[in-house]
Each structure stands twice: as structure tokens, then as C-alpha cells.
Amino acid sequence: MEKVLIAGAGGFIGGHLAKKLLQEGFEVKCADIKPLNTWFQLHKQAENHSLDLRLPENCINVSDVDLVFNMAANMGGMGFIESHGVECMMSSTINTNLLNAASDLNVFRYFYSSSACVYNIAKQSSHDVIALKEEDAYPAQPEGPYGWEKLFSEILCQAFSKEKGLETRIARFHNVYGPHGSWNDGREKAPAAICRKVAESKLQGKKEIEIWGDGEQLRTFTYIEDCIEGIMRLMFSDEKDPLNIGSSEIVSINQLTDMISEIAGVKLDKKHILDSPLGVVGRSSDNTKIKQALEWEPTVPMTVGLQYTYKWIHDQISK
Secondary structure, rough: OOEEEEOOOOOHHHHHHHHHHHHHOEEEEEEEEHHHHHOOOOOOEEEEEEOOOOOHHHHHOOOOOEEEEOOOOOOOOOOOOOOOHHHOOOHEEEHHHHHHHHHOOOEEEEEEEEHHHHHHHHHHOOOOOOOOHHHOOOOOOHHHHHHHHHHHHHHHHHHHHHHOOOEEEEEEOOOHHHHOOOOOOOOOOOOHHHHHHHHHHHHHOOOOEEOOOOOEEEEEEHHHHHHHHHHHHHHHHOOOOOEEEEOOOOOEEEHHHHHHHHOOOOEEEEEOOOOOOOOEEEEEEHHHHHHHHOOOOOOOOOHHHOOOOHHHHHHHHHH
């Protein structure tokens, strides 16, 4: 198993995954709809293609490989997915086309990048957060069109595995963050957005920062290196059911802001924008199953991951 395809390789997680696979000695083929000069990371050692994988023929042309990693999705932070439901749901066409191509071309194994947004929102409506177990996706009540698309795509992967014999692996990511991702294009998630706001305030001498909501929303955030390690371990494991890949360290958005401000060495007042998109009240990852299946769980503390993330975003602004 030497040849791999990464769909969505021009994105945040896809770019880091390509780097890891190249380091491990794989022959890597990368595909993304974005022009090559806009990819977050472009690795010259890989075979890189700017392709629209919503077209079946493009999927067939790049799927003559041993392994497929489908990281392709039209997505972003809460502000994006709440206002771009149609675009988010269209990502299911990519998964459908890739599964068909992978099955027809006898791909050995197929990885699908799902999301914690598949979980029943009724289980995420309180500040008394109960960590989400994999079975909490049912009865189904996902978070908006994006969550429904992810859950449908999971089911499609499992159907291909059962009926077509294509081995599939499914990871549910919990708020992945780190360098080399969206930070100012409207798709950034909370850690990147707050890093940007703090860095701008510091560079401009401001004393205030805007926070969406009351800042008491609770989340777990997973550093990119942990995410990539989890992907690799899951892909080459025997675990066939969906699996959480998320940190169990839970913080509020206010606490996240304070952590980043401390890293930046500034003291900022918070201005809460109460009519902003908020998402669920509280979400956390139950890591019981991943520890059993992979004998591992994410370990990078937020204080460490945020230092790297803040420095990278600060450097982008300074440029």
C-alpha cells in the first residue's frame, strides 16, 4: 500500500496530512478544487491536481491508488456553515463520486472525514456538558445541513463497505485547529478567529476584542498534530465504526480568549456580540472508544497548540 490520494489536499487538514504521508514514504496524489497557488500547503514532492471532484470523471482519473483519504468539504466555522447550508450539503456529491471510483478501481481502504456536528443537538443544549459517545449520533438530529451531510456520507460509506466490500474508516473531528489554515477568509473557526482578533488588537494598540455570543459556549479543540496522528492510527486499524478524534480538554470561548491573550501578552476587554451565530451550548468528546480501539487519544494541551497557532497567525498579519 504505497499510493494514496488525498481529496481536499489544498485545505487545512489535507495539507498537513499530505506532509505526514510524504514523510512516511508514501507516493502521494493530491487533489483540490482550488487553484494550486491558493492551497494552504503545496508539496512539490506530491502529484498535485486542481480538480472539481464533484465531477465523476475527475474522481475516476485520480483514484488509481491503494488508499483514499477524503478530506474534501465545503465548510468553515459556525458563521459559514449556518449561512451556506446548500454549499455544505453539496460535498456529499464528492463523497459519492469518490466511493464509486474507489470501489470500481479496487481501492484497498477509504477514509472519510466526518464531524462532531453529526451528534444529536438535544444532547448539546446545556452547560452541564456530557461528553459525546459515538452512539449519540442516533436518534438523528444533527447540527444543520452540514451535520446532515456528514451523517448521510457516513451512512453511504458504511453501505459501500457492506455491499461493495470497500473497507472504510470514519473519523468524527472535534474542532481541529493549528497553523496553515483559514484565519481571515470567513471560514475560520474560533481558535483562529480569536488569534487573529487578539493579534490585530495587539498590533493596532486596541484594548477591546469582539466575542460571538456571551462567551460561555463550551467546546473541545483538537490540535492538528493530534488530528493527523489519529487519522493515521485509525486508517491502519481494524476499527470499522465511526470514531471520535477530539481532545477531552473542554473550555469556554471566554477562557479560550483569555488563554490566547495571555500568550500574546495583552489584556483585552471582551465585547460580546449576542446576535452572532453560536452553534450548540456545549460539546465535548468522549474518548473511551478511541482509547480502546487505538490505545491512544489526543494529548497536546491547548496552551501548547495555541502558542503555535497564534505565532503563525500573528506572522501572517505582520507580513
